[in-house]
Each structure stands twice: as C-alpha cells, then as structure tokens.
Amino acid sequence: MKSAREVFLQFLQRQGMTMTPQRATIVEVFLHEEGHFSPEQLYMAVNKADPAIGQATVYRTLKLLTDSGLAATLDMGDGATLYEHGYGHAHHDHLICVRCGGKTEIVDHVIEERQERIAEKHGFELTRHSMLLYGVCPRCRGKRGGSG
Amino acid sequence: MKSAREVFLQFLQRQGMTMTPQRATIVEVFLHEEGHFSPEQLYMAVNKADPAIGQATVYRTLKLLTDSGLAATLDMGDGATLYEHGYGHAHHDHLICVRCGGKTEIVDHVIEERQERIAEKHGFELTRHSMLLYGVCPRCRGKRGGSG
DNA sequence: GTAGATGCAAACGCTTTGCCCCCTG
DNA sequence: CAGGGGGCAAAGCGTTTGCATCTAC
Numbered sequence: 001m002k003s004a005r006e007v008f009l010q011f012l013q014r015q016g017m018t019m020t021p022q023r024a025t026i027v028e029v030f031l032h033e034e035g036h037f038s039p040e041q042l043y044m045a046v047n048k049a050d051p052a053i054g055q056a057t058v059y060r061t062l063k064l065l066t067d068s069g070l071a072a073t074l075d076m077g078d079g080a081t082l083y084e085h086g087y088g089h090a091h092h093d094h095l096i097c098v099r100c101g102g103k104t105e106i107v108d109h110v111i112e113e114r115q116e117r118i119a120e121k122h123g124f125e126l127t128r129h130s131m132l133l134y135g136v137c138p139r140c141r142g143k144r145g146g147s148g
Numbered sequence: 149m150k151s152a153r154e155v156f157l158q159f160l161q162r163q164g165m166t167m168t169p170q171r172a173t174i175v176e177v178f179l180h181e182e183g184h185f186s187p188e189q190l191y192m193a194v195n196k197a198d199p200a201i202g203q204a205t206v207y208r209t210l211k212l213l214t215d216s217g218l219a220a221t222l223d224m225g226d227g228a229t230l231y232e233h234g235y236g237h238a239h240h241d242h243l244i245c246v247r248c249g250g251k252t253e254i255v256d257h258v259i260e261e262r263q264e265r266i267a268e269k270h271g272f273e274l275t276r277h278s279m280l281l282y283g284v285c286p287r288c289r290g291k292r293g294g295s296g
Numbered sequence: 297g298t299a300g301a302t303g304c305a306a307a308c309g310c311t312t313t314g315c316c317c318c319c320t321g
Numbered sequence: 322c323a324g325g326g327g328g329c330a331a332a333g334c335g336t337t338t339g340c341a342t343c344t345a346c
Contacts, residue, residue, distance in 0.1 A: 016325090017325080017326090018320080018325080018326085020319090020320095020325095020326065020327080022326080022327070023326090038310095039310080039311080040310085052327090052328080053327085053328085054327065054328045054329065054330095055311095055328090055329090056311090056312075056313085056327075056328070056329075056330095057326085057327060057328075059310095059311065059312075060312090060326090060327085073225065075223065075225045077221065077223045077229070077278075079227060079309070079310065079335080079336080080309080080310065080311095081225070081310085081311090095266065095267065095270055095272055097272070098275060104270055104272075106266055106270070108262055108266055110258070110262055111259050111262050111263070114256055114258055114259050114262075115259070115279075115281055118243065118254055118256055118281065119243065119281055119283050122243055122252055122254070122285075122286070123285065123286030123289070124243055124245070124252075124281070124283035124284065124285055124286070125283050125284045125289055126281060126282070126283040127246060127282050127283050127284065128282050128283075129279070129280060129281045129282060130225075130278070130279070130280045130282075131263075131277070131278070131279040131280075132277060132278045132279075133263055133266065133267055133272070133274060133277045134274070134275050134276050134277060134278075135267050135272035135273050135274040135275050135276075136272065136273045136275065137270075137271065137272055138270070138271030138272070141271070141273055164300090165300080165301090166300075166301080166345075166346090168300095168301065168302085168344090168345095170301080170302070171301090186335090187335080187336080188335085200302095200303080201302085201303085202302070202303040202304065203303090203304090203336095204302075204303065204304075204305095204336090204337080204338085205301080205302060205303075207335095207336065207337075208301090208302090208337090227310080227311080227334070227335065227336095228334085228335060228336095229335085229336090
C-alpha cells in the first residue's frame with residue numbers, strides 16, 4: 001500500500017497542483033493527529049510546526065485531503081465538521097454520547113451490507129454513507145442526569 | 149392517536165408555555181409542508197399566512213416542534229438543517245443523490261435492530277440515530293456522468 | 297403586575313473568498 | 322513572465338441572542 005504522503009502527492013499532481021511546504025507540513029501534522037479533530041484543532045497543531053501558516057490554508061488543505069481520500073469528515077449536528085484519517089482505515093461509523101460528546105468507532109458488516117443492498121434496490125450507486133448513533137455512554141449513565 | 153396540534157399544545161403546557169397565535173400559525177403551516185424543507189422555506193410559507201411573523205420566531209418554534217417530536221431534523225453536510233414531519237411517521241433514514249440532491253426515504257428493520265444491538269454492546273442507551281446513504285440516483289446515472 | 301413571547305437586527309461560529317504579494321517554473 | 326499558492330482579514334452563511342415592547346393571565 002502506498003504511503004499516505006504518496007497518495008496525496010499523486011492526487012495533487014493529478015489535479016495539476018503542487019506539493020508546497022505548507023501542504024507538506026499540514027499533511028504531516030494531520031497524519032500525527034489522533035481520533036477526531038476540528039479544523040481549529042488541526043490549525044493550532046499546524047501552527048506549532050509553522051506559525052506562518054494561516055487558517056485558510058488549513059481549511060483549503062483539509063478539503064484537498066478529503067478529496068484525496070486521506071481525510072474523512074464526520075458531521076455532527078452542531079454546525080461544525082470533524083475530521084479523521086480516512087486512508088488505510090477501514091470504514092467505520094460512530095456512536096456518540098449526547099452528554100459528554102465522546103465518540104466510539106463502530107464497524108458492522110451486516111449493516112454495511114444491508115446499506116449496499118438498499119442502495120441497489122433503489123437503483124442507487126452508493127458512494128459513501130454516514131451513520132451516527134446518539135445515546136448516553138456508560139460513564140454518563142452512571143452519573144446522574146445533570147448536564148455538567 | 150392524538151392530533152399533532154394536540155400533541156404540540158400538551159407539550160407547550162408541560163413546559164409552562166402557551167399556545168400563541170404565531171405558534172399556531174407556524175404549526176399549521178408546518179403540518180402542510182411536504183417532504184423535507186429548510187427553516188427558510190418554512191419561514192417564507194409562514195409569511196404568506198402572516199407576514200408579521202419574524203424569522204426568529206420560526207426558528208424558535210421549529211426547535212419546539214423538534215423537542216415535541218412533531219418535527220425531525222435531517223442534517224445534510226452543507227451546514228444547513230432540513231426538517232420533516234416526525235409525528236405519526238415511522239422512523240426512516242435517507243438515500244441522497246449527490247448529484248441532484250433528491251432524497252428517498254428508506255426503512256430497514258434489520259439495520260434498526262443491529263443499531264440497537266451495537267449500542268447495547270457498548271453500554272450505550274440509544275436515543276436517536278441518523279443514517280445517510282449518499283450515491284447517484286438512477287435518473288442521474290442515466291445522464292452522462294460529468295466529472296467522474 | 298409579572299412572566300413569557302415576539303420582531304428586529306445585531307451577533308455568532310464556522311467556513312469561504314478576495315486581494316495582493318510571493319514563489320515557482 | 323505567467324500562474325498557482327498563501328496570508329490576512331473581511332465576507333458569507335445559517336442560526337441564535339439581546340433588547341424593548343407587547344400580551345396574557
């Protein structure tokens with residue numbers, strides 16, 4: 001399997017774009033981030049590596065990373081979009097605690113297969129999907145209901 | 149089964165809130181809307197019924213409708229939230245055409261059940277979920293693909 | 297008379313864009 | 322020299338909120 005850097009480079013070249021120092025930095029930082037993170041978080045981490053890189057560039061590169069398949073988006077209902085690694089990671093969905101915001105990755109082949117079948121039945125050519133299960137995690141269920 | 153109006157009225161009363169002319173108008177218009185619509189669309193329809201009602205009131209009432217179970221939200225990744233009727237309608241998920249934006253409602257009991265089971269396995273108490281399948285609908289597949 | 301409800305417009309948070317300079321080729 | 326890339330800050334978008342007013346009980 002090609003390295004993520006390689007995939008990104010080839011993606012850029014295919015688009016007639018070039019690998020710039022800023023993009024290289026952002027990709028590196030991106031690959032070192034764990035779990036789910038916001039553009040803002042990535043921006044802050046990128047800034048530690050190179051304070052000269054602006055937020056807009058992070059957003060622009062994040063879009064490229066998504067298009068290249070290196071990044072996957074995770075859309076909460078809160079208006080913000082989170083990102084995670086999307087290359088070399090099996091597809092997974094998320095279990096989200098509505099109280100603490102904690103996210104758990106889940107994989108279910110039965111569901112994946114049903115989704116394919118549903119799409120097929122409707123004549124759709126499936127490109128991607130998003131499944132979010134919201135609930136209260138065990139830890140928060142232990143505590144009493146309060147929001148804090 | 150209680151009428152939707154009744155459900156909303158009782159919800160308001162339970163919250164110590166009252167049914168106002170504006171809320172009544174918005175509920176009526178809401179119930180007449182079909183399919184999936186944006187707050188903006190609802191606002192425009194409400195305005196035909198009563199031009200004095202402001203956008204903020206529509207948003208505020210939409211939130212109440214959601215809390216009361218009369219409305220269900222459908223979060224596209226585009227930053228906007230769509231609404232649909234949620235009372236007296238079985239839960240369903242959506243198949244969305246990435247090309248024309250068309251939405252098809254789908255129901256799959258196997259998936260619903262698996263979701264419950266997954267949540268259970270992780271100790272989560274499931275409150276709701278959202279499953280969006282993105283793809284290309286039969287009609288758009290017929291036309292030429294464009295940017296492949 | 298008190299408390300909630302409303303309309304308006306400004307504020308908000310996240311994301312995108314315009315502009316101009318820079319570097320690359 | 323041509324053209325994309327980047328930084329900055331302002332604009333843009335959908336949504337929320339502060340405030341003064343008004344209504345209902």
